[in-house]
Amino acid sequence: MNGYQTLAYDIIAHEMSRPTIFKDESRLFPDHVPMNLVHRDPQLKSLSRIFKVLLESPGSVAQKVTLVGDVGVGKTAVAKRFGSTMESIAKGRGTDLRYVHVNCYKDRTLFLVVKKVAQQILPSIPDRGFSAQELFESLWKILEEENIYLLLALDEADFLLSVAGEKDAPLYFLSRVADEYINKPQRLSLILITRNLEFLSDLNKSVQSSLLHNVIRFERYTSEQIYDIIRVRGFEALKEGTLGEEVLAMIADISSPQGDARYALELLWRAGKYADAEAAARVLPEHVRKAQLDVSQFPMHIVIELPLHERLFLLSVAKVLKRNRSAYVTMGEVESTYRLLCETNKIEPRKHTQSWEYLQTLKNLGILYTKISGAGFRGKTTLIGLLNLSIEAVEKGLSKLEG
Ligand SMILES: Nc1ncnc2c1ncn2[C@@H]1O[C@H](COP(=O)(O)OP(=O)(O)OP(=O)(O)O)[C@@H](O)[C@H]1O
Ligand SMILES: [Mg+2]
Known part of the structure; x- marks a missing residue:
């Protein structure tokens, strides 16, 4: 080892062994799906009522629901928590229900969406040389052979594009697919997630009405609700005694105009990082201000x-x-x-x-x-x-x- 390597090693090892106020910082990460989604009972109840039929008489109907609300209001988190809970309840009743969450910002075409689903249901399905429709047909065959039901969430659905060569617009195809398999069990239910419903106005009227039949709205969180959210997640993520009421209230107040839980959680996480950098025993208001400065880039x-x-x-x-x-x-x-x-x-x-x-x-x-x-x-x-x-x-x- 030369001198530089030793120095780097020392720096890294020293940083790694520094005391920290975090117990499990991943609890504050945006993709963590918490077990409890405080203040989202009404949305979880509506989802349960709509999809109850999938458990009671699987195959009888294909349900469709649209979740709509601004940035960071818990749409993705609620859908994922609902989906995985449905999977396990169905399993307990002997129904093979699979929840698949696709982010259409990443997978923008019908082909990519179907490929994502296929990979999760049966990773060995070949996806080369197929059109979206052909791939979907082989996927459907597997669903029938193995008696699998699918609950598909299309997150950020506004990004779904129609690509030249794909016969139908993706949402048209996915929401009308049941019609093709008439008199057979319905195997595909949909959860559409979007920040606003405007993009639906471009779609075919029958697709529109089937997607707007069940709409679940997510209002922006109030300051008090954000307080409760970051309190629960903050206590999971930080060691006892490091997070005070004042800091929680401050973050909630700062975040409440947007009502965005993601922003509030990011502020808390960054504030915790500032506390660690200064070897502070707890998160202080100035750590929150520094965190906010990072996030907002104030001129x-x-x-x-x-x-x-x-x-x-x-x-x-x-x-x-x-x-x-x-x-x-x-x-x-x-x-x-x-x-x-x-x-x-x-x-x-x-x-x-x-x-x-x-x-x-x-x-x-x-x-x-x-x-x-x-x-x-x-x-x-x-x-x-x-x-x-x-x-x-x-x-x-x-x-x-x-x-
Ligand atoms: N009620 C809640 N309790 C705990 N954490 C929550 C709650 N609502 C949202 N969160 C958390 O806040 C963050 C943002 O939520 P989510 O990603 O679900 O927002 P979204 O509505 O999908 O926003 P976007 O439209 O930007 O995708 C996530 O880390 C999520 O876990
Ligand atoms: Mg989301």
């Missing part, structure tokens, strides 16, 4: 180009947040630091009423956000938090102000 020039008093106001928020090591500060605390900053920089401070205007401007720019105090405060107080930026970034951006 720093907006901060640097702020007018003088807005800059002083923002810097005051950052300073109080730093001193308190908290997620939020009050206007009173910010104003007294602001006056102090003005004094040290020999600048005449502006009046109290101006502060609310600075706050509004900085809110409009997406740099600060406010919420009304809850437990732990007397009366109702406006709490101010930093959005999209870390204290460190603000201090660095505005360092010229401090003489």
Whole structure:
């Protein structure tokens, strides 16, 4: 080993043996499908009601359902959890039901979708030299011979394309396939997943109506719901005592305008990584701000180009947040630091009423956000938090102000 290798080995070994606040970080990864999907009971119940018939009288009908909702609202996670649970319940009743999840962003044509299914049902099916329809026919033969039922989820279905040479549009083909095998058991049920239903308007009317017959909507998560989600997954992923209520509430508040659980989980994971990098014993609000800065790529020039008093106001928020090591500060605390900053920089401070205007401007720019105090405060107080930026970034951006 030469010197460089030893050095690299030392660095890697040292990093690997560092203490960490994570117990199992994979629980925060986007493709982890949690056992419990809090606040998705209504969707799970609807799915169960629609597909109950597959267990009660397999082959009697081909069910179709469409799941629709914005980014990160649990469509994929619910479909996967539902699918694998259905598989095992069916097995218990002696029915061979297979759930196959295809992401149409990756597999965009009917051929690729059918190939994905074929590979999971019978990996030895040859897929070369076949058209999509031919491959589907040999797949169907196997389903019949082995008495298998298929529950196929087409995730991000809007990406399905019709390719020249493929006779029918993929969704038309898959949703009408049953018609070809009339008087035989129905073996293919569909779960369509999409962010909006618009793309269906291009389709044939009969396909449209069969897919819109059962629509299950996923609303954006509220701040309270995101809080519950990251609490459960955070406690699975992080060691005891490393994740406090304040940090959870802060992440939930930051994520609630989009209602996106994926974003909230990513923030938590990155914040945990920052805590580890600093060898901190727990996740702190500043770790969340740094994580947010990574995710949002906030344009720093907006901060640097702020007018003088807005800059002083923002810097005051950052300073109080730093001193308190908290997620939020009050206007009173910010104003007294602001006056102090003005004094040290020999600048005449502006009046109290101006502060609310600075706050509004900085809110409009997406740099600060406010919420009304809850437990732990007397009366109702406006709490101010930093959005999209870390204290460190603000201090660095505005360092010229401090003489
Ligand atoms: N109710 C929930 N409880 C626990 N974790 C959840 C819940 N809802 C979503 N998640 C998690 O949030 C992340 C995003 O969810 P998912 O991938 O299902 O969103 P989606 O609606 O499919 O979004 P997209 O349209 O972007 O594909 C995943 O890691 C998922 O496990
Ligand atoms: Mg998804």
